[in-house]
Amino acid sequence: MSWDVRFTPIVLSERCETLRGEVRDFLTQQRKAGIIPEVPTRVGMDYSADFSRSLGERGWLGWRWPKAYGGHEGTALERYVIxxxxxxxxxxxxxxxxxxxxxxxxxxxFGSEAQKQNYLPRVAAGECFFCIGLSEPDSGSDLASLRCRAEKIDGGFRITGTKLWTSNAHRAHYMLALFRTAPATPENRRSGLSQFIVDLSTPGIEVRPVLNLAGEHDFNEVHFDGVEIPDDSLVGTLHMGWRQASAELAYERSGPERWLSTYHLLARLVETLGPDVSEDIRTQIGELLVDLVTLRQMSLSVAGMLEAGQEPTVQAAVVKEIGTRFEQRIPRVAHQLLSARSDYDDQDNTVRDLLEHAILWSPAFTIRGGTTEILRGIIARGLGLR
Incomplete structure (x- = not known):
C-alpha cells in the first residue's frame, strides 16, 4: 500500500514577484482602456482574440517553451504567477x-519536430487556438469507452463519430482529439486509442452549439462525417494515446483556474457583507478563505512538480476534486448569507449578477477536467486503495 502523495510547500522567487508586478501593471492599463472590467460580473473566462495576441506580444504565452519554438524558457512557477x-x-x-x-x-x-515548428510559435504569439476533443455522447468521464474512430487510409486517416461538450470548438483553429484507432482488448480497455491534431476547417466537420444553463454558447457537439486528415496529424505513437491524454489532463486539472473561477464572487461577498457581521458569518467566510489559501498552496506545489519534470497525476486530481467542491460551495454560501439580509434587494447589481451567473455555471465545474467520481478513483489508485 502506498500513501506517499505529497504536496511540497513552495516559496516563490524574487523573479516571480517582479513578474507579478509587471503583469499587474499591464492589467491596470487594460482596465483604464476598458478592456477588463473594474469589477467582473461573470464567473469563468471571457474570450478575446485581440487580448490573447497582446499577451503573445509581451511574451506571456508559451512561457516555459524553448525559444526555438517561440517560447521564453521560463519556469513553471513564473507561468503560474502570470x-x-x-x-x-x-x-x-x-x-x-x-x-x-x-x-x-x-x-x-509527444509531437514531431514538424508539429512543434508548425504550431507552437503561433500559439506563443496568441494567433493559434486549440480545443479539447475527449468526451463523446456515450463516453463522458469513461474515456476508455470512446467510439469516435480514426480509420487508417492511404496517406492519412478517416474520422467518423461525434465529440461532445467541446468548449470553444466554434472559435478554435484546431482540436487535439483522442480517437479509437483499434478495438480495445479485454485485458486493457485503454488500448487502441490515438491522439490527433484536427484542423477544424477541414470539410466534413460540423460544429453544433450546445447552450448552457446561462443561455451562453460555450459547449459544442462536433460531428465528423468521414473527415480525412493526413498522416502527420497523428501525435506521438499510434495506439498510445491514453498515456498522452492522461498527461494532458494533469495540465488541465492542477492550475489556479481550479480555485479561481468563483473567486470574484467571494471577494465581492466579503466586500458587500462588510466588517460588521455575526460570529457565524465570520466563521463561514473564514472557512472559505482557509480553503482558498490551502488550494493555492497545493496548486503551486503541482506547478513545482511540473517544473521538476514529474507527472503529478494524482496530486492534480486531488487539486481538481477539492477545487471543484470549493468553487461550488462559494455560491451556496453566498446565496445563504446574502438572501438572509433584509437589504438584499437593495444591494448593488454586481454581487447579484455574479451570484446568479455562478449558480448557473457551477454544475459545469464538476464536469470539466473529469467528474468527481472519476477523480476519486484516480486518487484511490494513487494511494494504493484500489
Whole structure:
C-alpha cells in the first residue's frame, strides 16, 4: 500500500514577484482602456482574440517553451504567477487558454519536430487556438469507452463519430482529439486509442452549439462525417494515446483556474457583507478563505512538480476534486448569507449578477477536467486503495 502523495510547500522567487508586478501593471492599463472590467460580473473566462495576441506580444504565452519554438524558457512557477494574475483580474483569456495550458505542452512532449515548428510559435504569439476533443455522447468521464474512430487510409486517416461538450470548438483553429484507432482488448480497455491534431476547417466537420444553463454558447457537439486528415496529424505513437491524454489532463486539472473561477464572487461577498457581521458569518467566510489559501498552496506545489519534470497525476486530481467542491460551495454560501439580509434587494447589481451567473455555471465545474467520481478513483489508485 502506498500513501506517499505529497504536496511540497513552495516559496516563490524574487523573479516571480517582479513578474507579478509587471503583469499587474499591464492589467491596470487594460482596465483604464476598458478592456477588463473594474469589477467582473461573470464567473469563468471571457474570450478575446485581440487580448490573447497582446499577451503573445509581451511574451506571456508559451512561457516555459524553448525559444526555438517561440517560447521564453521560463519556469513553471513564473507561468503560474502570470496565470494567477490574469484569472484574478477577470482577464478575457479563453481564446488561447487550452493551447497554452495543455495542447502546447503535449506537442512539446509527444509531437514531431514538424508539429512543434508548425504550431507552437503561433500559439506563443496568441494567433493559434486549440480545443479539447475527449468526451463523446456515450463516453463522458469513461474515456476508455470512446467510439469516435480514426480509420487508417492511404496517406492519412478517416474520422467518423461525434465529440461532445467541446468548449470553444466554434472559435478554435484546431482540436487535439483522442480517437479509437483499434478495438480495445479485454485485458486493457485503454488500448487502441490515438491522439490527433484536427484542423477544424477541414470539410466534413460540423460544429453544433450546445447552450448552457446561462443561455451562453460555450459547449459544442462536433460531428465528423468521414473527415480525412493526413498522416502527420497523428501525435506521438499510434495506439498510445491514453498515456498522452492522461498527461494532458494533469495540465488541465492542477492550475489556479481550479480555485479561481468563483473567486470574484467571494471577494465581492466579503466586500458587500462588510466588517460588521455575526460570529457565524465570520466563521463561514473564514472557512472559505482557509480553503482558498490551502488550494493555492497545493496548486503551486503541482506547478513545482511540473517544473521538476514529474507527472503529478494524482496530486492534480486531488487539486481538481477539492477545487471543484470549493468553487461550488462559494455560491451556496453566498446565496445563504446574502438572501438572509433584509437589504438584499437593495444591494448593488454586481454581487447579484455574479451570484446568479455562478449558480448557473457551477454544475459545469464538476464536469470539466473529469467528474468527481472519476477523480476519486484516480486518487484511490494513487494511494494504493484500489
Amino acid at each position: 496565470t494567477e494574475e490574469l484569472l484574478a483580474a477577470g482577464a478575457p483569456v479563453r481564446a488561447h487558454w487550452v493551447a497554452d495550458r495543455q495542447s502546447g505542452p503535449v506537442l512539446l512532449t
